[in-house]
Amino acid sequence: MADGVATVSPDGKSMTNPLRAGLQTDRISDPCSVVFFGASGDLFKRMLLPAMYMLRVSGILPNDFAIVGFSRTEYTDDQFRDYCKEQLDIFAPDDAKPQGAVWEDFAKRLSYIGADFDDHNCYAKLAQRLRDNDEHLGTKGNRLFYLSTPPSLFPVIIDHLREADLNPHEGQAGWARIIVEKPFGTDLESARALQTTVDRVFPESAVYRIDHYLGKEPVQDIMALRFANTIFEPVWNRNYVDSVQITAAEQIGVELRGGYYDNAGALRDMIQNHVMNLLALVAMEPPASRDADAIRAEKAKVLSAIMPPDIGDVWEMSARGQYGPGTIDGKAVPGYRQEPDVNPQSNTDTYAAVKLFIDNWRWAGVPFYLRSGKRLAKKTSEIAVTFKPIPHRIYGETTDTIEPNVLVMKIQPEEGVTMRFSAKVPGPKSHIRSVFMDFNYGTGFGVQSPPAYERLIGDAMRGDQTLFTRWDAVERAWEIVMPVLQVWLNTKDFTFPNYAAGSQGPESATKLFPGWRTL
Ligand code: BG6
Numbered sequence: 001m002a003d004g005v006a007t008v009s010p011d012g013k014s015m016t017n018p019l020r021a022g023l024q025t026d027r028i029s030d031p032c033s034v035v036f037f038g039a040s041g042d043l044f045k046r047m048l049l050p051a052m053y054m055l056r057v058s059g060i061l062p063n064d065f066a067i068v069g070f071s072r073t074e075y076t077d078d079q080f081r082d083y084c085k086e087q088l089d090i091f092a093p094d095d096a097k098p099q100g101a102v103w104e105d106f107a108k109r110l111s112y113i114g115a116d117f118d119d120h121n122c123y124a125k126l127a128q129r130l131r132d133n134d135e136h137l138g139t140k141g142n143r144l145f146y147l148s149t150p151p152s153l154f155p156v157i158i159d160h161l162r163e164a165d166l167n168p169h170e171g172q173a174g175w176a177r178i179i180v181e182k183p184f185g186t187d188l189e190s191a192r193a194l195q196t197t198v199d200r201v202f203p204e205s206a207v208y209r210i211d212h213y214l215g216k217e218p219v220q221d222i223m224a225l226r227f228a229n230t231i232f233e234p235v236w237n238r239n240y241v242d243s244v245q246i247t248a249a250e251q252i253g254v255e256l257r258g259g260y261y262d263n264a265g266a267l268r269d270m271i272q273n274h275v276m277n278l279l280a281l282v283a284m285e286p287p288a289s290r291d292a293d294a295i296r297a298e299k300a301k302v303l304s305a306i307m308p309p310d311i312g313d314v315w316e317m318s319a320r321g322q323y324g325p326g327t328i329d330g331k332a333v334p335g336y337r338q339e340p341d342v343n344p345q346s347n348t349d350t351y352a353a354v355k356l357f358i359d360n361w362r363w364a365g366v367p368f369y370l371r372s373g374k375r376l377a378k379k380t381s382e383i384a385v386t387f388k389p390i391p392h393r394i395y396g397e398t399t400d401t402i403e404p405n406v407l408v409m410k411i412q413p414e415e416g417v418t419m420r421f422s423a424k425v426p427g428p429k430s431h432i433r434s435v436f437m438d439f440n441y442g443t444g445f446g447v448q449s450p451p452a453y454e455r456l457i458g459d460a461m462r463g464d465q466t467l468f469t470r471w472d473a474v475e476r477a478w479e480i481v482m483p484v485l486q487v488w489l490n491t492k493d494f495t496f497p498n499y500a501a502g503s504q505g506p507e508s509a510t511k512l513f514p515g516w517r518t519l
Pocket residue numbers: 182250269381
């Protein structure tokens with residue numbers, strides 16, 4: 001067996017894969033306290049707590065760490081520990097259920113403050129708790145604050161942190177950083193207002209705006225594919241690329257988040273942040289290094305080259321949809337307007353598609369199509385780069401269609417890269433058919449990708465901002481979607497619902513771009 005080739009033993013169970021040797025985990029060196037605002041909420045129990053516990057189990061957390069929950073529900077420290085154990089029993093992966101010495105050590109580092117977010121006494125209590133952690137748990141004055149409350153509370157919490165002297169300031173013993181969950185604002189104006197508050201209290205170097213898509217391994221691999229290979233960059237431009245389509249399709253509906261979603265919609269919930277980040281990674285210029293700011297500057301630069309659509313062009317450049325009742329995996333499911341906490345006459349988009357152009361030398365004239373929707377036929381997130389047709393056909397004797405090359409970066413549920421190219425069908429005639437070259441992370445590297453939150457919380461604890469969105473990029477992403485948002489909000493769509501749950505999406509999206517890949 002040649003070096004570097006993956007092997008699977010004949011029983012199909014154990015794997016020997018030399019590529020795994022490269023998958024090292026870095027231990028975080030700084031001790032610290034992590035404060036979760038909104039610790040009795042859904043995100044904490046499903047994602048954040050399991051991510052912290054996995055970081056512990058895999059030996060990535062420093063020995064001296066502490067977790068403080070800060071939320072409205074009243075718990076004593078012991079009740080909070082019991083609550084965390086129950087949630088980990090449900091949501092932690094099977095090989096990281098809370099038990100034994102690891103859990104006991106983890107539990108003793110958990111504490112809780114039942115709080116009124118408006119009451120400065122609660123923040124004074126938090127400051128005292130953090131000092132206690134420094135003294136008894138060795139956290140050395142380092143603090144990471146995680147805002148996972150409803151966004152309306154972000155400014156309140158941030159201002160109180162400053163009043164309680166918990167923000168970065170002269171003479172403090174350690175560092176203070178803040179992770180801000182999405183959505184960062186609900187439109188351009190509110191995003192700017194939030195940024196003004198953040199800016200008063202935390203310098204940009206201490207702000208970690210989370211976009212969990214950036215924590216997904218295949219998303220990080222977009223840069224590796226482009227900048228750790230020589231063969232893609234020469235063709236990665238308007239001379240060879242015909243169009244780029246970016247899809248973030250979901251099968252799930254709004255579930256129990258109707259209250260939030262009905263005021264958001266797909267454009268704000270997915271396109272402005274997750275999909276725009278994918279666009280930036282696929283279209284940016286090569287950064288000079290892997291330094292966080294070198295990368296983030298390139299991402300902001302390419303977004304600044306995207307011209308927001310003119311108000312008058314919005315209908316030509318976009319398509320919106322809302323799902324009606326339909327069938328998913330053979331099961332009847334309700335329409336959006338029948339979901340809990342959704343207005344029965346709602347005008348909210350559960351599907352959004354936009355066509356954008358990047359006005360620079362590399363991409364002038366190449367359309368970038370972005371789409372995202374709920375209750376579609378399949379869960380798929382991917383970026384497909386379609387190359388131009390061949391310039392001259394020598395296979396004139398056959399009528400076979402020669403399809404253009406397509407490179408697909410598959411983000412989920414499959415994780416990998418696929419290249420479509422043409423090949424000759426064996427036989428005396430020159431028949432041409434499309435074939436595929438496939439790379440799959442699971443088999444290629446022999447490990448599961450770590451969940452995004454684990455990676456991102458770990459990076460914030462290390463002080464690495466690479467996978468977090470800088471303010472200039474967030475602001476530009478809002479500027480790009482604002483004309484579409486304004487027109488959509490001001491125009492009632494009388495055709496809603498205009499796609500059935502479980503379908504490919506609305507007809508209007510096919511009119512916008514007939515070349516969407518089938519879900
Ligand atoms: C969140 C959105 O940011 O991303 C949700 O608010 C959406 O509406 C989710 O379901 C999708 O994330 P993923 O990782 O399942 O693609």
